[in-house]
Amino acid sequence: MTNLFHWQLPHPVIASSSPLTAHLRAIHHLFAIGAAAVVTKTISMQPDMRTGGCIRYGELLFNRDGYSRRTLSEWEADLETLRGQKVIANIAADTPEDVANLARRVVSKGAEIVELGLSCPSVEGGPICISPDKLGPFCRAARKAVDVPLIVKLILQTSTAGNRAMISCLKNEGINGVSISDTLPGLLLDVHGNMMLGGSGGISGSPLKPLVLKSIYDIADMNVVILGMGGISSGQDVVDYLRVGASVVQVCSFLMRNGVQAMENLVQEYRSLASKNISCEAAQPKLCALQGASYSDANPI
Ligand SMILES: Cc1cc2nc3c(=O)[nH]c(=O)nc-3n(C[C@H](O)[C@H](O)[C@H](O)COP(=O)(O)O)c2cc1C
Numbered sequence: 001m002t003n004l005f006h007w008q009l010p011h012p013v014i015a016s017s018s019p020l021t022a023h024l025r026a027i028h029h030l031f032a033i034g035a036a037a038v039v040t041k042t043i044s045m046q047p048d049m050r051t052g053g054c055i056r057y058g059e060l061l062f063n064r065d066g067y068s069r070r071t072l073s074e075w076e077a078d079l080e081t082l083r084g085q086k087v088i089a090n091i092a093a094d095t096p097e098d099v100a101n102l103a104r105r106v107v108s109k110g111a112e113i114v115e116l117g118l119s120c121p122s123v124e125g126g127p128i129c130i131s132p133d134k135l136g137p138f139c140r141a142a143r144k145a146v147d148v149p150l151i152v153k154l155i156l157q158t159s160t161a162g163n164r165a166m167i168s169c170l171k172n173e174g175i176n177g178v179s180i181s182d183t184l185p186g187l188l189l190d191v192h193g194n195m196m197l198g199g200s201g202g203i204s205g206s207p208l209k210p211l212v213l214k215s216i217y218d219i220a221d222m223n224v225v226i227l228g229m230g231g232i233s234s235g236q237d238v239v240d241y242l243r244v245g246a247s248v249v250q251v252c253s254f255l256m257r258n259g260v261q262a263m264e265n266l267v268q269e270y271r272s273l274a275s276k277n278i279s280c281e282a283a284q285p286k287l288c289a290l291q292g293a294s295y296s297d298a299n300p301i
Contacts, residue, residue, distance in 0.1 A: 002036065004248050005113060005149040005176065005225065007086055009036035011274075013238060013267050016179075016229050016250030017041055017090040017117060017153075019054070020260055022068055024078040027087065030260060034267045037086035039179075039250060042067040042117040043075045043106065044092050053197050054256065061253045062188050064201035067092060067117075072102070076109045083110030090153070092117040096141035107146045115151040116142060119182040130155060132169030139173035149176040151227060156181040156215035163218040170224070177225035179250065181212045205253040206231035213244050217290070220245025235269025243290070 002012040015021055015035040022041035030038050044067045054063035068075070079089060089111035091102040103114050118138055119130065135152070142150055152175050157163045170178060183202025190196055208230030216228050228246030232238060233254040241249045255262055 002248060011036050011267055011270060012242060012248040013270060014039060014248055014250045016252040018252040019065060020255055024081060033261060033263050035263055037088060039088040039090050039115055042090045042092045043072065045072060045098050047071050055196065057188055059207055060203050060205045061256060062186060062196060062201050062203055064197045076105060079106055079109035079111055087111065088113045088115050090115040090117045096137045099138050100141040100145035103142045103146045107148055113149045114146065115153055115179055117153050119153050119155045132166055136169055136173055139170060139175050143174040151177040151179050153179040153182050155184060156212055160218040163215050167219045167222045167224055177227060179227040180215055181208065181230050206233055209237060213240060216245045235266065235273045238270045239273050
């Protein structure tokens, strides 16, 4: 069993916010094939009708998908139907007041955990909140509005100090957990020099994994619940995230590339590693549990 706040989950693999979690039927299907919990596509006050898209680029996915295209009322009806199931409502808005309103509305429809999706890099103007100063008022408003566990979804920062400053700020605002990482902001050009999908967007997939592991390692002793994600595509990836300090993991690009059915294998692989008594959980307080591997074990060039 895996604990996430008051929830007991059968394993730690959760479907993250994406087009795969944008509809009631898709969410039901993810549960049917074994997702321990599902995070909704980002719900906002107005449907996001901008044209987005998602393309493969080598090992990466590149997207300008934005928020959900469905209305808040449609989501309210879905959440009511899903009441009692392990659904995390991911919400975003341009102002702290609207974030508070959204939080109240999704919680009143049954959401037991809320994730603030304030780091989406593929919305016009870039991530809403990348600095603790900007993020603070949004967290404060949401915290005042609802008393369920609140998670903030972050974009990883490359400096240890940056990651730690962000967590200190969030803890001061009463935030209970962090999802790390959202897609990283990026830009791709085609052979003619045109910006793919028309502008900058979000990078996801396996190249993110070492960057996120390092960021989680930066904050793992800070007594905040960590939901890790970025490039998870195998049971071993899940174990690595848990070992470095995550309580649970979220998966997106792997399922988008291989079909949602790939969730079953991923969970199976994880279970088989866990059953071999591999220590999957980081010691708490952790960090001391990780040792340096020898150079010769690491396939030197
Ligand atoms: C096409 C696409 C759409 C996404 N939409 C959202 C979204 O609406 N809200 C959100 O918080 N994250 C969104 N994400 C980010 C994922 O939830 C996840 O944080 C990120 O892709 C990293 O995990 P991965 O490498 O397993 O994909 C999206 C990612 C992709 C590829």
